[in-house]
Amino acid sequence: MVQPLNYFKETPSQTAGPYVHIGLAPAYAGFDIFENNFSNVVAGPNTKGERIKVKGRVIDGTGAPVRDVMLESWQANSEGKYNHPEDSQDKAVEDDFLGWGRICSDFESGVYTIDTIKPGSVPGRNGAIQAPHISLWIVARGINIGLQTRVYFSDEASANAKDPVLNFVEQADRRKTLIAERSEENGEVIYTFDIHLQGEQETVFFDV
Amino acid sequence: MTIERPNRPAMVRKPGEYFQRDRDIHPPAFTPGYKTSVTRSPQKALLSLEQSLSEMTGPVFNHNALGELDHDMILNYAKDGEPIGQRIIVHGRVMDESGKGIPHTLVEAWQANAGGRYRHKKDTYLAPIDPNFGGCGRCLTDEDGYYFFRTIKPGPYPWRNYINSWRPAHIHLSIFGPSFSQRLITQMYFEGDPLIDICPIVKTIPDEDAIKRLIAPMDLNASVPLDCRAYKFDIVLRGRRSTLFENRLEGN
Ligand SMILES: [Fe+2]
Numbered sequence: 441m442v443q444p445l446n447y448f449k450e451t452p453s454q455t456a457g458p459y460v461h462i463g464l465a466p467a468y469a470g471f472d473i474f475e476n477n478f479s480n481v482v483a484g485p486n487t488k489g490e491r492i493k494v495k496g497r498v499i500d501g502t503g504a505p506v507r508d509v510m511l512e513s514w515q516a517n518s519e520g521k522y523n524h525p526e527d528s529q530d531k532a533v534e535d536d537f538l539g540w541g542r543i544c545s546d547f548e549s550g551v552y553t554i555d556t557i558k559p560g561s562v563p564g565r566n567g568a569i570q571a572p573h574i575s576l577w578i579v580a581r582g583i584n585i586g587l588q589t590r591v592y593f594s595d596e597a598s599a600n601a602k603d604p605v606l607n608f609v610e611q612a613d614r615r616k617t618l619i620a621e622r623s624e625e626n627g628e629v630i631y632t633f634d635i636h637l638q639g640e641q642e643t644v645f646f647d648v
Numbered sequence: 649m650t651i652e653r654p655n656r657p658a659m660v661r662k663p664g665e666y667f668q669r670d671r672d673i674h675p676p677a678f679t680p681g682y683k684t685s686v687t688r689s690p691q692k693a694l695l696s697l698e699q700s701l702s703e704m705t706g707p708v709f710n711h712n713a714l715g716e717l718d719h720d721m722i723l724n725y726a727k728d729g730e731p732i733g734q735r736i737i738v739h740g741r742v743m744d745e746s747g748k749g750i751p752h753t754l755v756e757a758w759q760a761n762a763g764g765r766y767r768h769k770k771d772t773y774l775a776p777i778d779p780n781f782g783g784c785g786r787c788l789t790d791e792d793g794y795y796f797f798r799t800i801k802p803g804p805y806p807w808r809n810y811i812n813s814w815r816p817a818h819i820h821l822s823i824f825g826p827s828f829s830q831r832l833i834t835q836m837y838f839e840g841d842p843l844i845d846i847c848p849i850v851k852t853i854p855d856e857d858a859i860k861r862l863i864a865p866m867d868l869n870a871s872v873p874l875d876c877r878a879y880k881f882d883i884v885l886r887g888r889r890s891t892l893f894e895n896r897l898e899g900n
Contacts, residue, residue, distance in 0.1 A: 450745060461768065463759075463783075463786075523708070564701075638691050646694060647695065
């Protein structure tokens with residue numbers, strides 16, 4: 441006999457189900473209950489940086505968009521600083537920069553939109569620098585445990601080429617599933633980022 | 649007499665990465681008994697990442713984000729009376745795998761009403777909407793990680809999987825913790841429900857002990873006599889390593 445290790449075990453995950461919007465984004469479920477609602481707006485007007493929208497669809501194994509998906513995003517500000525007490529970099533965080541957004545896809549088209557600013561580079565492990573990126577967490581009916589991935593930016597080719605996470609993806613071809621394509625529409629900067637749950641173009645998902 | 653010691657800084661401990669997630673207690677992505685998972689499950693292996701600041705940080709919420717009645721589903725949508733059904737309290741602690749309470753973290757809940765109907769434009773079940781019940785609530789844990797909601801016990805409801813599939817009564821819960829790598833959504837079931845054992849969504853979890861950890865026992869000690877019964881549901885998020893390192897001054 442030895443002493444028991446006595447760790448608790450993590451609570452198991454269960455799917456968010458089709459009605460995730462009731463609890464997490466009631467306006468999408470069709471009603472109004474809370475005074476403050478969380479939204480897809482990650483950065484307020486006082487936040488510095490280039491205004492961008494990240495847009496795309498989550499696509500299932502048949503090629504159809506997942507129209508009841510919910511995503512959450514987490515990112516640093518344009519200086520590369522996270523709005524979190526453990527980010528000890530000597531940089532400021534704007535008072536209206538949340539860094540976090542909650543995004544529901546459109547029930548008809550399946551398109552999701554993150555309204556944010558482009559993040560800066562952030563520190564990686566052991567002194568490395570990570571290219572600008574946004575972390576995503578994806579839940580829906582039929583997804584048993586939230587999927588984690590990252591959005592990188594097509595116009596950051598040289599930073600992306602040195603990014604430790606992108607380079608850790610063994611098949612160079614799969615790295616492009618993590619890179620959003622920049623375009624401009626009516627004066628807005630749009631990064632298109634489709635997420636493929638299955639198939640040849642399956643997005644790289646992480647166990648973090 | 650002087651003791652000769654090597655001129656090295658002392659080892660100290662600081663919080664490091666979060667424990668590796670034990671994937672064996674979570675449902676895998678592909679679970680054909682739960683049919684919707686078939687086309688929504690990644691088929692390639694997840695890429696295991698060593699955590700950086702991006703994974704070890706996450707959103708922080710404060711009390712300003714919440715309203716006074718957000719945690720009280722009996723009152724937070726009451727219009728001309730209180731909702732129909734069994735009055736219950738759901739309470740417990742949010743802790744990490746080391747048993748440490750997680751303070752001031754956001755817990756969100758959503759559920760069907762007593763008849764098993766959701767207030768959602770996509771729910772067409774014939775059980776009626778309760779005009780006084782919204783079915784969602786949220787709260788922050790206190791400094792010890794304790795949380796509670798007051799609500800109505802949800803009813804089971806039919807769903808399209810097999811022809812005659814019924815979900816056990818359940819409350820959906822969403823929990824944050826201080827880091828984005830701890831983000832979790834789960835469902836809480838109620839002790840004694842015969843639908844638990846045959847539910848295809850419950851059965852996505854391969855480990856029997858893990859399933860038991862999703863079933864809340866009735867807790868008479870926390871009940872309010874003549875008013876409301878209680879169910880106790882503790883939630884465990886990933887724990888955290890301590891890193892040992894030499895306490896050098898910055899820049900050395
Ligand atoms: Fe449900």
